Amino acid sequence: MKFRHVALAAVLTLGFATAAQAQVKGPVKIGFITDMSGVYSSLDGPGGTAAIKMAIHDFGGSVLGRKIELVTFDHQSKADLAAAKAKEFFSQDGVDMLIGGTNSGAMLAIEPLAAQYKKPFIVIGAGASTIVGKQCNGYTSLYAYNTTALARVTAGAVIKHGGRSWYFLTADYAFGKALEVDATKVVEADGGKVLGHVMAPLGASNFSSYMLQAQASGADVLALANAGGDAANSIKQATQFGVTKKMKLAGLLLFITDIHSVGLPAAQGLYLTAPWYWNLNAESRAWSKRFYAQMNAMPSFSQAGDYSAALSYLKAVKAAGTTDGAKVMAELHKMKVNDMFIHNGSMRPSGLMIHDMYLMQVKTPAESKEPWDYYNVVQTVPGNEAFGPAAAYGCPLDK
Amino acid sequence: MTEIFGVPVSLLLGQLLLGLLNGTTYAMLSLGLAVIFGLMDEVNFAHGAFFMMGAMFAWMGGQYFHLSFWWMLLLAPLLVGLVGLLVERLMLRRLRGMDPIYGLLLTFGLALLIEGLFRTFFGVSGSPYNPPELLSGVLNLGFMYLPLYYVFAMVASVVVCFGTWLLIERTKLGSYLRAGTENPSLVQAFGINFPLLVMLTFAFGSALAGLAGVLSAPIVQVSPLMGSNLIIVVFAIVVIGGMGSVMGAIVSGLALGVIEALAKVVYAPISSTVVFILMAVVLTVRPAGLFGKEK
Structure with a gap:
């Protein structure tokens, strides 16, 4: 018993000693x-x-x-x-x-x-x-x-190409909500209309019932305010359930890894915004x-x-x-x-x-020359234009 | 969001169809649970883990051995059944005659263990599992586009469910099973190998869970957590249908899938809780469940 106490004390002391040393020279x-x-x-x-x-x-x-x-x-x-x-x-x-x-x-x-x-x-x-x-x-x-830049650049581009009425499939947490709010602002400022939204939990994996709801809305655009695996699954299932026959998809946040997992046949033509692309x-x-x-x-x-x-x-x-x-x-x-x-x-x-952001469009399978060759850079958007005025963020430090 | 009459018919029909599909998964899972509970008085908490294993085996078969969906549709349930068999023979059998709580704890522990193992090796992220080439088409139903695979999964599940029901209600083997449920020692006195029967029943129930897993794999992402997300709902369904009632499990599984879908159309946020509300109501009105017999 006694030995154990001593041993414990020794270990603790040694531990503290190394920690203290780490603060100086580690x-x-x-x-x-x-x-x-x-x-x-x-x-x-x-x-x-x-x-x-x-x-x-x-x-x-x-x-x-x-x-x-x-x-x-x-x-x-x-x-x-x-x-x-x-x-x-x-x-x-x-x-x-x-x-x-x-x-x-x-x-x-x-x-x-x-x-x-x-x-x-x-x-x-x-x-x-x-x-x-x-x-x-x-x-x-x-x-x-950030969500503001994604919304401003992507939503702006989609509206310019004729998508006037929008329906959102939104990831049900801070990011999805922020993205939807930011995109709604852009859509309404540019004279478009938001017809409704449906919230899906993070990692829902089966989006089929949300797809039906989106179809029933009659909107021109199904905006995906989600990301990662969720975005990839929504795009796949939007194609499966025939959503893309009548509606345009707008992926508000897409990473190249998502496009890779969806594949070009389903993802081609999508507009997306990114700060960087490997083939830039x-x-x-x-x-x-x-x-x-x-x-x-x-x-x-x-x-x-x-x-x-x-x-x-x-x-x-x-x-x-x-x-x-x-x-x-x-x-x-x-x-x-x-x-x-x-x-x-x-x-x-x-x-x-x-910093500069880029509006990209996903290539068609025929345009893609090598593995991972997925994007055409449509436009370089200067930082201040993409991220918008500081006042809109409401950070006290900006004033 | 609450208007009922403002809902377009195509949306309603589409949701009902998807609900029915979910219902068949529920039915198959609760069926396995009910068969096991009926014969062994054992609540198998590892059922969700068996479901997950079915799906993961299917994915692993494709990934590592390049076995097609059809092969895995056969092999994965067999493998899961084998795991079930071993669990019964090596562990659960030792607990027979003891308080059922021991079996419950054992299977719960097993579920955690199995899930933990798969999580360690495969992470929690889902992996996509594509439907077979033959079923990758889309069906235009007029009011909606339905992937062909969904139709296949639905039909296959319904066939399996009613096949099981026929097996239990209409065959000699089934009659042994039902007799065993009533009075195990008497059945044994007639010269039937009851322990073997129990072992095979547990294996069969597990295999059903595995089969449900394989069928679900192309619809949802295959992931180590897919079972635990589903199993609580399935337990509620078994309670609603009546513990141990085969028909009760099938009917309430299908019905709950449809009710969930309706809830989605009427008031979406309630769709994930409606099962538990119903369970509470059924327990107050008919404690033995809709199809259960009072003991």
Whole structure:
């Protein structure tokens, strides 16, 4: 009994000693919390981890003379799990910054913790504009895209091509609702009409009854305010149930991994908005080839975004000469970002990264020249036009 | 959203058809549960896991061994039946004569274990499983387009359900089963190998769950969690139909599918709870279930 107590005390002391030491000289730690196994895992997940590791490698593996380390966590699309782990990362594990993956609900739950612990939190995979809305806090950045930009660019394009009346199939949580609200604004501002909506739970997998409801609405456009596996399944089932015979589909958030799983015959002609595409230019192609060698799939824009976020953070740490959250954030706000992923990027005070977005159209099977050759770039939309005026977000820091 | 008369007929018909399809899945699952409960007084909580295994086996067969849907339609239920057989022979049999709560706990634990294993290897994300080439067409019914596979799944399930009913109600083997339900020791006294009968019944019930899993695979995503999402509803259906009643399980399974669909048209948010509301009502009015006998 006594021996056990002594042993326990020894272990605890040693543990504390190493923890204390870690704070002084240990590695710079990057945390990555995303969906590693659920509906959103193919568009971010393990591929995102690989991308961040590439960034650490490309940066040389160390910064300010300290090794760079990556710790990851699978939040399983559960907001409570995500928040609990983020808290542990910040308060116990000495994580210096956090890259947020998919699922806006989970990211909104983490956001206040970033401010509480004064650690940079860069959100990539999730896109609810509310992240940089009223609850913006100076430590959180929405870096790759958001629902406002998706709605403005995609909905604008679809209306221009004759889709006047809309019906929404919406993912029943923060992201889907934000996307629907943003798209509704655009549709109504451009003189279109929204006839109704149906909410489907995340990961519903069988959308057949929702398809019937959409068909019965008589709208021109079925807008998919969902993402990942859900979007892929909705497109497949919309084709199966003959929805596409009378209605046009508008995928408000589509990743290339979704198009890959749906296949071109069902996805051809779809308009979509993205901040990046692997086949955009020589630089993106070179990076994607490296990614492909590891993951056996082309990177989605969120995976490329994970890479860029890690790289920008490390550059900011180097420039600031410290990992102190406030100072690094100040550096990030000052930086002009131009890398493999971001073109003409600069951060608004709210934390929203403004950069060029692209309107794409999915190629027909005949147009596609090689595997993963899926998009035609229809238009490059400058950042401020895509993301819209700062006032619309309602972040107090923007004023 | 609450208007009933504002609903277009095509929408109503379409939803009813999809409801009927869900109903056949429910019926097949609750049938397996009812057969097992009837003979063994055993609530098999691993039923959802068996359903999931059926679907996962089908997917794995295609993925790793390039076996077609038709092969897996045959093989997957057999494999699941074999798992059921082993579970009965090696574990459940030891609990016979003890409080049923032990069997319940055992099967519940098994369900968690099986799901956990599949989750570890395959993650929680679904994998698509495409219907066979032969059935990948679409049927134009005038009021809706219906994928051919849905028709096949519906017909196959109904055939299997009524085949099972005939087997139990109209054959000699079925009469042993029914007698065993009433009085096991007397049946044994007549020289029938009752333990063997129980083992085969459990295997058969499990195989039915596996078959339902294979049939569902092309309609929903195949995932380790697909069973646990469904099983609670199926338990409610068995309670509504009457524990152990074969006909009750089939009829209430089909009916509940249709009622769910109607609820979707009338007031969508209630569609996922309507089963439990009905269960509460049935339990108050007829505690033994609609087709159950008071014991």
